Amino acid sequence: MSEQFDYIIVGAGSAGCVLAGRLSEDPATRVLLLEAGPPDRSLWIHLPIGYGKTMWSDTYNWRFNTDPDPNMNGRRIYWPRGKTLGGSSSINGLIYIRGQREDYDHWAALGNTGWGYEDVLPYFIKSEGNQRGAIPFHGSEGPLKVSDISARHELIEAFIDGAGQIGVPRTDDFNGAQQEGAGYYQLTTHKGWRCSTAKAYLDPGRGRQNLRIETGAFAAGLIMDGRRAVGVRFRQGGEIKSARCNAEVLLAAGSIQSPQLLQLSGIGPRALLEQHGIPVVLDAPGVGENLQDHLQIRLSFECTKPITVNDQLNSLVGKMQIGLQWLLFRSGPLAVGINQGGCFMRALADEASTPDIQFHVATLSADMAGGKVHPYSGFTMSICQLRPESRGHIRIRGADPFEPPEMQPNYLSTDLDRRTAVAGVKAVRAIAASVAMRPYVKREVKPGPQDATDDALLEFCRNNGATIFHPTGTCRMGIDPLAVVDARLRVNGVAGLRVVDCSVMPTLVSGNTNAPAVMMAEKAVDMIRADAKNKR
Known part of the structure; x- marks a missing residue:
């Protein structure tokens, strides 16, 4: 040129x-x-x-x-x-x-030098155009638009209540004074559309x-x-x-x-x-x-009520409804993606001073991220270890x-990572078994009740773990x-x-x-x- x-x-x-x-x-x-x-x-x-x-x-x-x-039984x-x-x-x-x-x-x-939290916070604020406005920890004028999930979902509410019942408080801001808690995610969307950095910048x-x-x-x-x-x-x-x-x-x-x-x-x-x-x-x-990467462990469940995105996507009427909801109001499943709710908590509570796992809760279920949804009412709770020791x-x-190039993540190659993965699966099960969530859980589809020991759960993680794209x-x-x-x-x-x-x-x-x-x-x-x- x-x-x-x-x-x-x-x-x-x-x-x-x-x-x-x-x-x-x-x-x-x-x-x-x-x-x-x-x-x-x-x-x-x-x-x-x-x-x-x-x-x-x-x-x-x-x-x-x-x-x-x-470490993942030879899987790619x-x-x-x-x-x-x-x-x-x-x-x-x-x-x-x-x-x-x-x-x-x-x-x-x-x-x-210059990369401590007080150094980087002004740049988070500068970049952010949060619909909540210029409040503590947030910016309103930045190019990257950030929006709330406006509609509350019955299943996500049950998850948040269930997390509370095992000691994780509700939060309305994972990016505020502290991260720990359960609540709804904010998304990089604006008026029902994705806000990528190409769109923003x-x-x-x-x-x-x-x-x-x-x-x-x-x-x-x-x-x-x-x-x-x-x-x-x-x-x-x-x-x-x-x-x-x-x-x-x-x-x-x-x-x-x-x-x-x-x-x-x-x-x-x-x-x-x-x-x-x-x-x-x-x-x-x-x-x-x-x-380094976050290894995602996905647990899927069948829901007792026809209130999941599976039900909508498996029905012609349901597809039409969510399409019209987006066309008329720029809302509904098409406007919020898949994972609505989340949680940051300490799975190894005696070892972690801050949250060591993250939940992504989706009101649908499929065999893999982006896959065809299951034919039944289903939802997914995924966890990942936040600060893995494994290095690839x-x-x-x-x-x-x-x-x-050659890409070798070496997932689960340290004792801490293996123990955190197993503890994370147990944390999912604890919330699923809570008084708040129990009415919505018909059965645990994957891994299923047959995997009851730590060794079995670790093997499930090896055979089913996937990247969460980080x-x-x-x-x-x-x-x-x-x-x-x-x-x-x-x-x-x-x-x-x-x-x-x-x-x-x-x-x-x-x-x-x-x-x-x-x-x-x-x-x-x-x-x-x-x-x-x-x-x-």
């Missing part, structure tokens, strides 16, 4: 769209945004319930699979990731969760002359001048093209593809690069290591940039020799290159990762601008 840019952003996902939208607010700053997927034109992207369709889309989803995980785990403008924010479950104060204070304690800037958005542009590697990144090579329309920048390349390709691109470009573990014949630019042993890795398989940590920030980026997200040992996505998280946050990804990108923009000013 003959045009010269100041910044090239690789990946138009949750972070990349924020970077492009914010940096291009300065008309003197020229920005190129590269996205491997197509534009976000599908109705299924913008309809909140539509991720049941995009979950399996070859067009809008990378549809990754992990390598066989020995399906890892959907967004491949369109908005990235995974265009296909996710819409839940707005920031994590716990302690998550960010821990980052700062590891040597990441890119749409306002699409007419800017200084912002160029290229879709169908699959990044193949960085252009290096010694140890300085000066551009990006990418495939578009069957051709290999290149683009160059004066200031910085900003990798926002996610926890799988950001480390993959670094390794392909000669920045990674020396032995791995030499094994695949890639010239070593920088021996960086931490690139691709430290992979991302490693290229060869020099071909278009071959997916891979992180593979380009982590820090000050030790295995850290990939510094506290300003600059790649250690390389000039003109930053990573701005969930791969830089040193440890996984206690909850869904979309809101933190947006926060990190908002904070990165301020750092990028400040560093550019200091160079003048």
Whole structure:
């Protein structure tokens, strides 16, 4: 490309769209945004319930699979990731969760100056356009719209009451003074539509002359001048093209593809690069290591009453009703996605000072996320361990940039993770057996009462656990020799290159990762601008 840019952003996902939208607010700053997927034109992207369709889309989803995980009885785990403008924010479950104060204070304690809770809270508030308005802990003017689930559901109310009966209080804000509690989630929706980061941050800037958005542009590697990144090579329309920048390349390709691109470009573990014949630019042993993810354990139940989404979707009249509800009022199941209720609690109460598991409660049931609903009235309670100790890795398989890398999560590889998974299943059963929920539970379908011992429950987790779509940590920030980026997200040992996505998280946050990804990108923009000013 003959045009010269100041910044090239690789990946138009949750972070990349924020970077492009914010940096291009300065008309003197020229920005190129590269996205491997197509534009976000599908109705299924913008309809909140539509991720049941995009979950399996070859067009809008990378549809990754992990390598066989020995801790999961050799299973490959399906890892959907967004491949369109908005990235995974265009296909996710819409839940707005920031994590716990302690998550960010821990980052700062590891040597990441400026990443404590009081440092990041202003960026959460800046990004947020919450329908509740500018109240403590929340913002009303930000681009990312956040909405309440307005209609109360009988089953979710029973779940919240049941959680209360085992000692978990009701809450109306998981992102307020404390996370612990049971209640309804807030969602990244606005007036019945999904609010992806493409909608929030890119749409306002699409007419800017200084912002160029290229879709169908699959990044193949960085252009290096010694140890300085000066551009990006990418495939578009069957051709290999290149683009160059004066200031910085900003990798926002996610926890799988950001480390993959670094390794392909000669920045990674020396032995791995030499094994695949890639010239070593920088021996960086931490690139691709430290992979973390939330393992989701789904328990499904048959409901005693025909009040679930299963009942509506299995009936022509029911389908018509929910369709009309959305068309006329922008409400109902189509407007809120799948998981309405949740809970943050301590499963290992003697060991955890803050919640260590999260519930996602759906008023439907299926064999897997995004799958066909069961023919009976059903609902699902899923749990995940919030701060897993297990660590995996991302490693290229060869020099071909278009071959997916090795993805090994190593789920349940530590004693704490195994005990927390079993305790989480027991917590689900405790709520299901509560006085409040008992009238709604006809039977536990999966795992079923035959799995009664800890060993049987752990085996159920190994055979049925799946990702809840939060891979992180593979380009982590820090000050030790295995850290990939510094506290300003600059790649250690390389000039003109930053990573701005969930791969830089040193440890996984206690909850869904979309809101933190947006926060990190908002904070990165301020750092990028400040560093550019200091160079003048």
